[in-house]
Amino acid sequence: MIATTTTAVPNAPTLSDLSALNAAAMPSLFQLPPEVEELREEVREFAQTVVKPRTLANDLAPADAFDWEMVEAGHRLGLLRLTIPKELGGRGMGVLGVSVAMEELASVCPSTALIFGASLLGQTSVLFSGDQQLQSRFLPPFLGDEPVLACNAITEETAGCDLLIPEHAELAEDVMTARRDGDHFVLNGIKRFITNGKTAEWAAVFANIEGNPGATGLTVFIVPLDTEGVTRGEVADKMGYRACLGTTLHFDDVRVPEENIAFGEGGGWNYLTVQSNQARSIVAAMSTGVARGAFEIAKEWAGERVQAGKPLYEHQFTARKLAEMSSKIEASRLLYLQAAYQADNMMPAPVYGPAVAKMFADRAAIEVAEEAMSIVGARGYCRDHGVEKLVRESFGARIYEGTPEVLALAITGALYGRRL
Amino acid sequence: MTVQDPQLFIEAFRAAFSDADFAALLKEREFSIQFVVTGDAPTAFLLDSDGVHDGAPHPASLRLEVRPETLHLILLGQLGVTQAVVARGLVVKGPVPQVRRLADHLPAMGRAYAGLALAPASA
Numbered sequence: 318m319i320a321t322t323t324t325a326v327p328n329a330p331t332l333s334d335l336s337a338l339n340a341a342a343m344p345s346l347f348q349l350p351p352e353v354e355e356l357r358e359e360v361r362e363f364a365q366t367v368v369k370p371r372t373l374a375n376d377l378a379p380a381d382a383f384d385w386e387m388v389e390a391g392h393r394l395g396l397l398r399l400t401i402p403k404e405l406g407g408r409g410m411g412v413l414g415v416s417v418a419m420e421e422l423a424s425v426c427p428s429t430a431l432i433f434g435a436s437l438l439g440q441t442s443v444l445f446s447g448d449q450q451l452q453s454r455f456l457p458p459f460l461g462d463e464p465v466l467a468c469n470a471i472t473e474e475t476a477g478c479d480l481l482i483p484e485h486a487e488l489a490e491d492v493m494t495a496r497r498d499g500d501h502f503v504l505n506g507i508k509r510f511i512t513n514g515k516t517a518e519w520a521a522v523f524a525n526i527e528g529n530p531g532a533t534g535l536t537v538f539i540v541p542l543d544t545e546g547v548t549r550g551e552v553a554d555k556m557g558y559r560a561c562l563g564t565t566l567h568f569d570d571v572r573v574p575e576e577n578i579a580f581g582e583g584g585g586w587n588y589l590t591v592q593s594n595q596a597r598s599i600v601a602a603m604s605t606g607v608a609r610g611a612f613e614i615a616k617e618w619a620g621e622r623v624q625a626g627k628p629l630y631e632h633q634f635t636a637r638k639l640a641e642m643s644s645k646i647e648a649s650r651l652l653y654l655q656a657a658y659q660a661d662n663m664m665p666a667p668v669y670g671p672a673v674a675k676m677f678a679d680r681a682a683i684e685v686a687e688e689a690m691s692i693v694g695a696r697g698y699c700r701d702h703g704v705e706k707l708v709r710e711s712f713g714a715r716i717y718e719g720t721p722e723v724l725a726l727a728i729t730g731a732l733y734g735r736r737l
Numbered sequence: 738m739t740v741q742d743p744q745l746f747i748e749a750f751r752a753a754f755s756d757a758d759f760a761a762l763l764k765e766r767e768f769s770i771q772f773v774v775t776g777d778a779p780t781a782f783l784l785d786s787d788g789v790h791d792g793a794p795h796p797a798s799l800r801l802e803v804r805p806e807t808l809h810l811i812l813l814g815q816l817g818v819t820q821a822v823v824a825r826g827l828v829v830k831g832p833v834p835q836v837r838r839l840a841d842h843l844p845a846m847g848r849a850y851a852g853l854a855l856a857p858a859s860a
Contacts, residue, residue, distance in 0.1 A: 402834075402837065409834070411833060411834065445819050445823065446817070446819065446820065447817035447818060447819040447820055447840075448817070580820060580823050580824075581820070581824075584820075584823060584824065587823050587824060587825060588823045591822065591823050660833075661832065661833050662830065662831060662832055662833065663828070663829065663830050663833075664819070664822045664827075664828065664829040664833055664836065665822050665823070665825075665828070
């Protein structure tokens with residue numbers, strides 16, 4: 318007979334309470350700076366009280382539905398100006414701060430994390446350019462009362478992560494073109510799966526200057542999305558990450574002034590690699606959050622669910638699963654913290670650490686989410702339990718900011734002293 | 738000496754100390770920069786509130802590994818620091834927010850450098 322009564326495990330420590338674990342149980346080699354610790358607490362509160370209650374509804378909503386109220390609440394917290402320097406009115410966070418915030422958001426809803434993350438990524442091109450005229454034109458909207466989003470437009474029908482591989486640059490096909498016309502450039506092409514493409518005010522658009530083979534003339538243009546010739550197309554109907562809108566953007570003879578170029582003509586490829594190495598720490602943090610979110614559901618269930626007279630976690634096979642899941646989360650976290658710390662202390666960010674962190678954490682998220690579902694059982698297979706959503710979403714991070722295949726090239730490239 | 742000669746950078750930074758504001762800013766912020774100029778004649782020197790020192794006598798706030806032609810352009814105001822990073826001419830090691838402080842110091846260093854680097858051409 319299967320027992321169905323439940324019993325709570327009193328005072329069980331929670332993995333999400335990293336600081337409490339560290340302070341109460343063990344010294345830590347890695348102490349977060351006070352301002353990052355404070356941000357983590359703020360974002361956790363936001364994630365648990367604002368995001369979590371809306372997660373199921375946003376997941377079940379039509380593909381093109383967008384929860385502006387939630388974004389507005391995040392904006393009030395400062396999530397859309399996290400990386401803008403304090404002297405300009407932002408929160409002045411680096412990669413470490415953003416990573417920690419993204420772990421908190423992703424533990425509840427990685428899709429929501431990506432709304433904010435993609436906007437920050439778009440802003441990075443303007444911030445990193447050091448170009449004061451670009452900063453004065455494109456950053457102030459994020460400092461106002463109303464929430465405004467940015468996006469980063471790289472992916473195309475036939476090009477994505479492969480744009481990061483040097484020998485692919487000449488071979489890339491059908492890359493968006495930019496043709497000089499006086500003091501303007503004329504952009505033509507289609508961008509696919511652009512997170513925030515439906516909702517952003519402006520985009521950092523990567524286009525190849527006409528006359529250069531493949532993507533060898535890749536250039537970053539800051540393009541307001543209300544510019545004539547820009548059309549926001551269909552929203553992808555994704556298996557996960559449904560709260561953020563992956564949108565097709567059409568550019569038909571879009572005229573952009575040359576002062577909207579962020580890193581000079583042809584500077585796009587170098588910037589793309591710099592940006593990716595920074596962003597990989599952040600995506601690794603999001604995968605860590607996905608794993609943590611799934612683990613916490615499974616852990617709670619394994620503490621309550623009684624089988625054969627004792628809670629699940631006391632059964633050796635389940636105990637081993639929980640222990641391995643926990644180990645993977647801790648390892649993922651340490652890897653992304655180290656990678657983020659490196660990114661905050663080295664420009665350009667190194668290739669190896671962020672790539673290793675992302676490769677491990679992305680895989681760990683899939684494995685932990687799968688085990689979480691197996692522990693929770695039939696309830697976990699249902700949509701209202703939360704695990705099912707995280708299983709679907711655990712696969713998402715393997716696609717953007719470097720697939721496992723691209724990361725493998727980056728890691729081995731670093732090991733053998735070859736640039737990627 | 739030619740433009741982009743590491744010795745020219747050292748001389749320029751020593752000259753920059755005649756700018757009282759520059760010296761005061763370095764002292765006030767306890768800011769120091771170790772330059773490692775790469776290229777044919779790799780050279781290391783350290784700039785702190787006491788002046789310019791050969792080598793690396795103590796740890797610095799920021800370590801800049803920079804190509805001479807890149808440093809030349811940065812000091813002449815023709816290339817931003819982050820753009821130099823993206824263009825692979827500069828590697829910054831140390832807290833990245835400090836790079837913004839570096840930008841505050843660049844005008845004085847640039848003026849001194851321009852005075853030396855451009856003088857032969859205009860003479």
